[in-house]
Amino acid sequence: MKKAIIATVFTISALNLSAQESQTVYNFLRLPVSAHVAALGGDNITISDDDASLLLHNPALAGNVTDRTLSLNMMTYMEGSITASANFVRACGERGTWAIGGQFMNYGTMKEVNSYGEQTGDFSAKDICISGTFAYALSQHLSGGITAKAITSYIGQYNSLAMGVDLGLNYFDVERQWSVSAVARNLGGQLKAYEDDFERMPLDLQLGITKRLVGSPLRLSATLVRLNDWQYGIGHHLIIGADVLLSEQFYLAAGYNALRAKEMKLTDSEGSSTHGAGLSIGAGLTLQRIKLHVAYAKYHVTTGSLLVNFSYSL
Numbered sequence: 001m002k003k004a005i006i007a008t009v010f011t012i013s014a015l016n017l018s019a020q021e022s023q024t025v026y027n028f029l030r031l032p033v034s035a036h037v038a039a040l041g042g043d044n045i046t047i048s049d050d051d052a053s054l055l056l057h058n059p060a061l062a063g064n065v066t067d068r069t070l071s072l073n074m075m076t077y078m079e080g081s082i083t084a085s086a087n088f089v090r091a092c093g094e095r096g097t098w099a100i101g102g103q104f105m106n107y108g109t110m111k112e113v114n115s116y117g118e119q120t121g122d123f124s125a126k127d128i129c130i131s132g133t134f135a136y137a138l139s140q141h142l143s144g145g146i147t148a149k150a151i152t153s154y155i156g157q158y159n160s161l162a163m164g165v166d167l168g169l170n171y172f173d174v175e176r177q178w179s180v181s182a183v184a185r186n187l188g189g190q191l192k193a194y195e196d197d198f199e200r201m202p203l204d205l206q207l208g209i210t211k212r213l214v215g216s217p218l219r220l221s222a223t224l225v226r227l228n229d230w231q232y233g234i235g236h237h238l239i240i241g242a243d244v245l246l247s248e249q250f251y252l253a254a255g256y257n258a259l260r261a262k263e264m265k266l267t268d269s270e271g272s273s274t275h276g277a278g279l280s281i282g283a284g285l286t287l288q289r290i291k292l293h294v295a296y297a298k299y300h301v302t303t304g305s306l307l308v309n310f311s312y313s314l
Contacts, residue, residue: 024202026151026162028105028127029186033057033073033085035293035307039282040241041255042297043225045181046210047243048172051284051291052089053309055099055133058183059145060168062099062135067091071311078300080108087131095137103129112156123156144169149186155194164188164201177212177219203228212245219243225259236262253282253295264301275301282307289313 032038034053045058052071055062066089073085087101107125114120128151135145147166152159168183185204193199208223221241230237241255261278275298282295293309 023200025160025190025199026127026129026153026164026186027202028083028103029129029151029164030202030204031075031077031083031105031299032295032297032307033075033103035073035282035295035309036253036284038075038297038305038307039253039255039280039293039295040221040243041223041239041257041278041280042260042299043206043223043239043257044208044210044221044241044255045168045183045206045223046170046179046208046221047219048170048179048210050286051293051309052087052099052311053085053293055089055135055145055147056085056087056101056103056131058168058170058181059133059147059166060135060143060170060181060183062089062097062133062145063095063137063143065089065097065099066313068314069311070314071309073307073309075307076303076305077105078302082106087133092134097133097135099133099135101131101133103127103131125153125155127151127153141173142169142171149188153194158194159192160190160194160199161192162188162190162201177214179210181208182206183208217245219245221255232259232262249286251284253284255280260299264298266301276304277301 032042033056037044037057048064050064050066052065052069053073069089071087075083083105085103087099089099092098105127109122109124111119112121112123129149131147131149133147137143145168149164151162165187166185170181172179183206186201188201190198205227206225210221212219223239224237226237236259239257244252257278261274264277265272265274277298280297284293291311295307298304
């Protein structure tokens with residue numbers, strides 16, 4: 001394979017969090033887009049807030065977003081890598097909502113070497129996803145949504161192309177403050193492989209529930225992820241999170257992701273440590289037209305990640 005592309009693919013795969021993930025492509029789609037979701041453990045499909053970034057985790061939540069909202073999102077990753085996204089939400093009749101968006105991940109510049117380990121130059125790698133979402137209120141409490149995605153990845157002179165679909169349902173009882181969701185993320189497959197071997201999409205079947213304690217500022221969430229892959233025990237599929245809703249304008253959030261802690265656990269002669277992986281924190285501020293969310297978590301063993309969401313209602 002030209003210019004040691006196999007080594008390059010392994011380099012990109014190492015940016016992901018586990019051996020299981022390295023068996024799939026486009027694993028940047030597993031990373032959280034919403035800072036609020038990141039603060040709650042990295043996966044959440046049930047918080048029914050006016051937050052445009054949430055629809056990238058569950059398309060059924062698009063109907064909760066204020067008409068004509070523009071959202072900009074950014075996350076720092078390991079050194080030299082950065083991911084960003086943007087989406088625009090528009091109401092469509094009394095029950096419908098549509099949105100368009102895009103995600104981008106840049107892995108920076110890396111050394112290009114031949115089969116003897118000699119450097120022959122530099123190359124870059126990046127992933128891109130363009131999406132369109134439609135959500136519809138099926139009843140007073142139930143809504144559904146679908147997101148269609150065109151995905152491409154570039155590694156030096158090689159590239160691949162895929163199409164994917166996210167499907168989501170959400171049941172939300174305003175009076176009792178119950179929210180229950182089911183989501184199938186990244187259904188689809190490659191249309192063009194890097195070379196001859198077609199690889200799998202990072203399919204993720206998820207179930208979630210969120211409940212605000214009546215008369216209390218505390219809102220609890222639990223999400224089951226990767227229900228299509230049972231190589232781990234049930235406890236490692238569970239993500240828990242909690243919001244403290246201090247007012248209508250401000251919240252604090254924290255979460256724990258057991259699977260991430262397991263995947264990023266390091267062992268040496270002195271023992272083993274998760275070095276804070278799996279834990280996450282964040283906060284959000286809502287003004288009349290402006291919303292700001294921030295979160296901190298670890299998605300790579302070398303560094304922590306800061307996520308920032310900014311949205312504006314036109």
